């Protein structure tokens with residue numbers, strides 16, 4: 249089968265495709281014929297670097313972890329798999345050092361997939377798992393409920409476009425922060441108010457948001473404190489080391505306001521919840537661009553610009 253793999257090492261890593269053996273299923277896994285995958289910043293911040301190092305690590309040389317998200321069809325299943333049958337259309341993500349979704353076939357645990365939303369193409373479904381699970385689990389972490397007032401900073405990217413829609417589907421009032429060129433997109437996804445961060449310094453304002461979800465990971469509880477209600481929760485994606493430090497550092501000096509970091513997990517009950525939102529017409533995919541598996545390097549370059557509107561997808565089977 250054809251699979252994406254790395255060439256080079258560390259910062260000089262680029263992606264190519266090569267011919268390799270199909271992975272074999274464990275007792276709790278399924279083998280998926282992958283129709284589409286998608287790119288998340290984690291892929292080029294972490295996965296490519298780990299993959300580029302594994303040939304140097306002897307016994308671990310077989311690790312290839314390019315791609316967490318997948319959508320496709322179950323073609324084989326392990327002896328203990330009970331929730332899925334051969335021929336089922338599924339979507340999901342697995343962050344263990346095992347699933348390489350940017351390949352014609354990928355092995356994934358049955359706990360990390362769900363049935364694909366019926367009203368989505370494979371490409372759309374592959375854009376959902378990691379980004380939308382991050383938004384959903386961040387809102388669970390923040391206690392978002394009917395009537396919550398939520399600020400999403402970074403509302404136009406992969407996680408942000410899902411966060412706006414999922415927050416609204418949960419009954420929250422959403423304000424999105426993005427650059428002016430993306431304001432219309434974010435308003436169209438259901439944000440009641442959109443702030444153009446290139447025109448106003450929203451951090452200088454006073455407000456009473458119950459939850460501030462900082463998708464960009466550029467902010468901290470301190471910088472957002474004036475925007476938050478007394479019991480407000482600041483949640484960061486902590487996308488880099490400084491962000492993680494910033495998230496927790498001010499925790500002790502902001503009274504009743506709290507800071508948390510989200511670490512997304514594969515959970516099939518959450519994928520089922522997203523499926524319900526999607527099939528109910530409450531959440532849709534926003535696709536920035538699509539690339540074939542042979543052009544995966546270009547897909548990563550697009551994601552690395554940090555300017556994608558929604559998700560970058562990889563079309564594996566056409």
Ligand SMILES: NC(=O)c1ccc[n+]([C@@H]2O[C@H](COP(=O)([O-])OP(=O)(O)OC[C@H]3O[C@@H](n4cnc5c(N)ncnc54)[C@H](OP(=O)(O)O)[C@@H]3O)[C@@H](O)[C@H]2O)c1
Pocket residue numbers: 288289290293378379382401402403404405406407408425426427428430445463464465466484485486487488510511512551554555556557558
């Ligand atoms: N901890 C976890 O479990 C977890 C899970 C998923 C993602 N993450 C992290 O979350 C971050 C976002 O991921 P993503 O997939 O959404 O990335 P992405 O799709 O690359 O985000 C691109 C978006 O970021 C926006 N943006 C850039 N600078 C901004 C700013 N100063 N203010 C507001 N928006 C800004 C851009 O909008 P404009 O062009 O309009 O500026 C663009 O639409 C990454 O660091 C990723 O590693 C962490």
